[in-house]
Every structure is written in C-alpha cells, then in structure tokens.
Amino acid sequence: MRLIAVDDERFALMDIMEAIRKAVPGAEPEGFSSPESALCWARRSPVDVAFLDIEMAGVNGLELARRLKDIRGETNIIFVTGHSEYAVDAFSMFASGYLLKPVAAKQIAAAMEHLRNPLRREDGEKRxxxxxxxxxxxxxxxxxxxxxxxxxxxxxxxxxxxxxxxxxxxxxxxxxxxxxxxxxxxxxxxxxxxxxxxxxxxxxxxxxxxxxxxxxxxxxxxxxxxxxxxxxxxxxxxxxxxxxxxxxxxxxxxxxxxxxxxxxx
CATH class of the missing domain: 1.10.10.10 (Winged helix-like DNA-binding domain superfamily/Winged helix DNA-binding domain)
Known part of the structure; x- marks a missing residue:
C-alpha cells in the first residue's frame, strides 16, 4: 500500500506524516513539500492514498488531485487543509475524505475506513x-x-x-x-x-x-x-x-x- 502526503509547510507535513503512521500501523508514507515532486514520484510508483493540502504555491491541492487521478484513476484522495470553503469542490472530485487541520490519527483512521476505491496489494503481500x-x-x-x-x-x-x-x-x-x-x-x-x-x-x-x-x-x-x-x-x-x-x-x-x-x- 503506497501512501503519500503533500503540504508545502514543513511542520504541517511532519504532523500529517506522524498522524498517518499512528493511524495505519506499518505504513511508511512518502512526504512531499511540492506538488511537482509528488507527481514525479506518482508516475513511477502508483499511489493508493494521497493526503493533500489544498492551498499550496504553484499547483494547488485540487489540481494536484486531478493530475494524480489522471495518472491512476483508483487513487484515493483525502484532503487535509486548514480551509473549510473548498469542501464542495473537494467532494465534487469524489474525494475519500476532507479533514481540517490540525488532524488527529483517529480522523485519518476513520477516513481510511471509508475509501472510495479498494486498496491495491503488492504481489505476495499478506492482507x-x-x-x-x-x-x-x-x-x-x-x-x-x-x-x-x-x-x-x-x-x-x-x-x-x-x-x-x-x-x-x-x-x-x-x-x-x-x-x-x-x-x-x-x-x-x-x-x-x-x-x-x-x-x-x-x-x-x-x-x-x-x-x-x-x-x-x-x-x-x-x-x-x-x-x-x-x-x-x-x-x-x-x-x-x-x-x-x-x-x-x-x-x-x-x-x-x-x-x-x-x-x-
């Protein structure tokens, strides 16, 4: 299971990564401070779940979500943001979750329980x-x-x-x-x-x-x-x-x- 987190604020990214690790034992998410780096990585490694900030310099989270979906349509998108006004736009993209910062591990665990797309498993990976x-x-x-x-x-x-x-x-x-x-x-x-x-x-x-x-x-x-x-x-x-x-x-x-x-x- 491949998870990524994208936030252009360093400490916010660290907080999200730590919350993901607590919510999904055994998970080791990849963290990116720029959308471009995340897209480059996603082209090489299919993403199962992406935790995205919305307001970022350059490519914002909504556009990043669209591009990630273009790469792999089954990618689950969970927005983690400090802004509630984007909720309608987020769910119009069939997001799996919309979490407001500061986010807790229990919120991430709940969102993981309601993913829109089933998680892909590696060959030989035990469920x-x-x-x-x-x-x-x-x-x-x-x-x-x-x-x-x-x-x-x-x-x-x-x-x-x-x-x-x-x-x-x-x-x-x-x-x-x-x-x-x-x-x-x-x-x-x-x-x-x-x-x-x-x-x-x-x-x-x-x-x-x-x-x-x-x-x-x-x-x-x-x-x-x-x-x-x-x-x-x-x-x-x-x-x-x-x-x-x-x-x-x-x-x-x-x-x-x-x-x-x-x-x-």
Missing amino acids: IRVQTFGNFEVFCDGRPLHFSRSKAKELFAYLVHKRGTACTTREVAAVLYGDQPYTPSLQKQVQTVLSAMMRTFQENGVRGCIIRGYNRTAVDVSKIDCDLYRFLSWDAEAVNEYMGEYMTSYSWAEFVTGYLDSRIT
Whole structure:
C-alpha cells in the first residue's frame, strides 16, 4: 500500500506524516513539500492514498488531485487543509475524505475506513497483519479488523498463538470459558463464537486464513504477517519490537513471555 502526503509547510507535513503512521500501523508514507515532486514520484510508483493540502504555491491541492487521478484513476484522495470553503469542490472530485487541520490519527483512521476505491496489494503481500507483542491486534489491508464478539477475537488470538496446530472444540471451550463444564450448551456457544470469527473474515473478503475440518480449527500461518512468527525466525525488526509483553489481554498467554525473553538473553 503506497501512501503519500503533500503540504508545502514543513511542520504541517511532519504532523500529517506522524498522524498517518499512528493511524495505519506499518505504513511508511512518502512526504512531499511540492506538488511537482509528488507527481514525479506518482508516475513511477502508483499511489493508493494521497493526503493533500489544498492551498499550496504553484499547483494547488485540487489540481494536484486531478493530475494524480489522471495518472491512476483508483487513487484515493483525502484532503487535509486548514480551509473549510473548498469542501464542495473537494467532494465534487469524489474525494475519500476532507479533514481540517490540525488532524488527529483517529480522523485519518476513520477516513481510511471509508475509501472510495479498494486498496491495491503488492504481489505476495499478506492482507492480514497480526500484532501479538503488547495488546493483541489484527489489521486487514492496514486497517484495524473489527470482531463483533470479543470472544471471536480471543479465539483468533489463540489460533495465532498455536501457530497452525489444529484445535478441537473442547480445547477452545477450555481456553475461552475456563472451568465451565463442557455441556452441549457450551459446545453450541463455542460454535457461535467460531461462526462469528469466520464471518469477520468473510465480510472483509479474506479467504483461506482459517482452516476448518471436522472438530478441527487452525490458522494458515502462510496467510498472515505476524510479529511472533517473524521473531521466532530471528527477524531483526520483530526482535526489536518485542518489549517483554505478549498478548497482555489474555491470561492463557502469560507464560510465553518467559520463553520469548529466554530467546534474546
């Protein structure tokens, strides 16, 4: 996913870039202080999302948006400006967002949730990215993935934790519901959670991430980008990301931190 930010005011550009990084974990936007430089870059590298100031010297943001669209019609345009009077002109160009400065990361994250055009993916790029260090979080195409049930998210966390090993319904029940008796009612409850988890991926167009069989459920480790998996493969970036915390929301994951600590001592 290629993101750019264009603003001829240096500090405003730095603020936008920082907000984008916070809103889209893992993103590394390209920043430009001149529209001409942005256009030159866009001709070589297709742009997925462009965050544009409107009032700039030379080519203004509206004209820059038109030229970016000429280069690649699927480019999503999000205007980030201190002027509200251009809103009508901006939306006449089918912009994905119109944000007033100073812009916060949560505003950018909301705009990314409502892009007009689907994001292009690089060949081999994995749609699902999982963060296990610290709190457990899941991202689809760079955006937070929302689970309708907290237990569905915890179930996916446990499957990620198992690293491709299949889990039975009884095992899932023990993890999610502790010492509750494994009754037909609880078994049905687990099936409801499984369905909710699967529906989350289906609604986001993600296929093949979960492997289902008779009384068996597992994650396909080849379909996700996970900091834990990269850490275990001695990926330097993942090792540096680990700060002594692993899936802090889930008690069943507590013992893993000792093992991870031992790997780097």
